[in-house]
Amino acid sequence: MTMLKKLYTGAAVLALSTSAAVAQEVEVLHWWTSGGEAAALNVLREDLAGSGIGWSDMPVAGGGGSDAMTVLRARVTAGDPPTAVQMLGFAIQDWAAEGALANLDALAAEQGWNDVVPAALQAFSTYEGSWVAAPVNVHSTNWVWANTALMEELGIEQPGTWEEFVAAMQAAQDAGYTALAHGGQAWQEATVFDSMVMGVGGPEFYQAAFIDLDPEALGGAQMVEAFDRMTTLRGFVDDNFSGRDWNLASAMVFNGEALFQIMGDWAKGEFVNAGQTAGEEFQCFRVPGTEGTVTFNSDQFAMFNVDDEAEQASQLAMATAVLSPEFQIAFNVVKGSVPARTDIDPASFDACGQLGMAQLAEAGESGGLFGSMAHGHANPPSVQNAMYDVITAHFNGEYDSAVAAEEMVAAVELAQ
Numbered sequence: 001m002t003m004l005k006k007l008y009t010g011a012a013v014l015a016l017s018t019s020a021a022v023a024q025e026v027e028v029l030h031w032w033t034s035g036g037e038a039a040a041l042n043v044l045r046e047d048l049a050g051s052g053i054g055w056s057d058m059p060v061a062g063g064g065g066s067d068a069m070t071v072l073r074a075r076v077t078a079g080d081p082p083t084a085v086q087m088l089g090f091a092i093q094d095w096a097a098e099g100a101l102a103n104l105d106a107l108a109a110e111q112g113w114n115d116v117v118p119a120a121l122q123a124f125s126t127y128e129g130s131w132v133a134a135p136v137n138v139h140s141t142n143w144v145w146a147n148t149a150l151m152e153e154l155g156i157e158q159p160g161t162w163e164e165f166v167a168a169m170q171a172a173q174d175a176g177y178t179a180l181a182h183g184g185q186a187w188q189e190a191t192v193f194d195s196m197v198m199g200v201g202g203p204e205f206y207q208a209a210f211i212d213l214d215p216e217a218l219g220g221a222q223m224v225e226a227f228d229r230m231t232t233l234r235g236f237v238d239d240n241f242s243g244r245d246w247n248l249a250s251a252m253v254f255n256g257e258a259l260f261q262i263m264g265d266w267a268k269g270e271f272v273n274a275g276q277t278a279g280e281e282f283q284c285f286r287v288p289g290t291e292g293t294v295t296f297n298s299d300q301f302a303m304f305n306v307d308d309e310a311e312q313a314s315q316l317a318m319a320t321a322v323l324s325p326e327f328q329i330a331f332n333v334v335k336g337s338v339p340a341r342t343d344i345d346p347a348s349f350d351a352c353g354q355l356g357m358a359q360l361a362e363a364g365e366s367g368g369l370f371g372s373m374a375h376g377h378a379n380p381p382s383v384q385n386a387m388y389d390v391i392t393a394h395f396n397g398e399y400d401s402a403v404a405a406e407e408m409v410a411a412v413e414l415a416q
């Protein structure tokens with residue numbers, strides 16, 4: 001009897017603590033699967049562990065998050081949304097419009113998010129005036145990552161014009177190196193295309209083509225030229241580019257096989273993860289022709305509506321952790337991004353991080369700050385995916401530049 005009672009009490013306590021442990025856990029859907037990304041994710045995981053919140057991992061690889069968003073749709077349709085989801089720009093707005101996201105207004109007011117999160121980010125973190133997502137960072141896509149030793153060996157200075165950039169790649173190719181490390185996946189081609197559009201036509205053209213979706217801009221001479229630049233780049237990638245993951249392309253640069261990679265500053269996370277230092281083994285500079293502009297994207301955690309009160313509490317704890325100044329530094333120095341708050345001292349960031357912070361602020365003031373098309377901050381996912389298809393078909397030789405520009409007009413019209 002005593003024994004039975006003991007067993008019963010023991011079981012009851014276990015059940016209680018198990019349910020407490022389960023409740024104090026966040027299931028996080030994300031696409032941070034590379035070495036640098038995983039290191040950054042660990043900063044968050046450990047931060048939450050420090051507050052007694054467990055982590056249930058739901059990774060779905062693929063930059064830009066298209067694949068993650070497909071998995072998310074299936075989960076929500078099945079009535080089982082994850083606690084928190086990494087999300088970009090217009091996708092946040094789409095989910096908020098469906099009424100699927102939790103309202104974070106009380107927390108935002110208590111912690112003064114309105115005053116410290118840049119307006120360009122708030123445009124995506126809020127829906128109809130209410131906070132629905134917690135911004136983690138600001139990335140930007142118009143960067144070149146370069147191997148310093150190779151630049152020195154080939155006598156290459158940081159190029160300031162498109163012509164100098166092409167000449168530098170030619171020199172690398174002539175010397176037997178891969179000039180441009182690239183992974184042939186639609187989202188990577190789209191990432192590069194952000195900079196070709198900005199480089200050819202500047203802010204006015206970028207706005208007209210990617211944000212206003214003006215058919216004249218989408219199908220005009222500048223769009224043809226942007227595609228021509230993609231053709232030029234295609235001539236500088238190696239034979240094995242098809243399907244390669246972006247982090248393997250970064251590795252080609254830090255291993256000295258390739259001179260440049262055009263990629264968002266998550267690439268810096270790979271260089272840092274490999275033990276390299278900005279301004280020493282590797283360099284960063286804006287894609288020639290895009291200087292003065294920043295094509296940005298911000299990873300945010302959208303919290304889905306959940307009934308369980310303990311789960312709601314862990315959502316708030318996660319949002320609190322993500323927005324804290326200490327976390328913004330600890331996470332972003334590893335991730336390669338810059339803080340999603342305007343009040344962070346740049347001192348802890350490396351040379352590329354400090355440059356990124358200064359340029360983000362400058363571009364914000366000068367009208368040079370634009371959402372990245374490739375990463376969901378210029379137009380809704382339906383249009384973005386239509387653009388991906390055309391850009392990647394052109395890169396793979398299916399269309400010439402003139403046809404690609406025509407296809408852009410048709411695909412965008414169909415997607416709207």
Ligand code: BGC
Nearest residue numbers: 031062063064065266299375
């Ligand atoms: C995300 C980054 C991520 C990159 C590659 C982008 O869409 O914003 O955080 O590192 O994709 O996975």
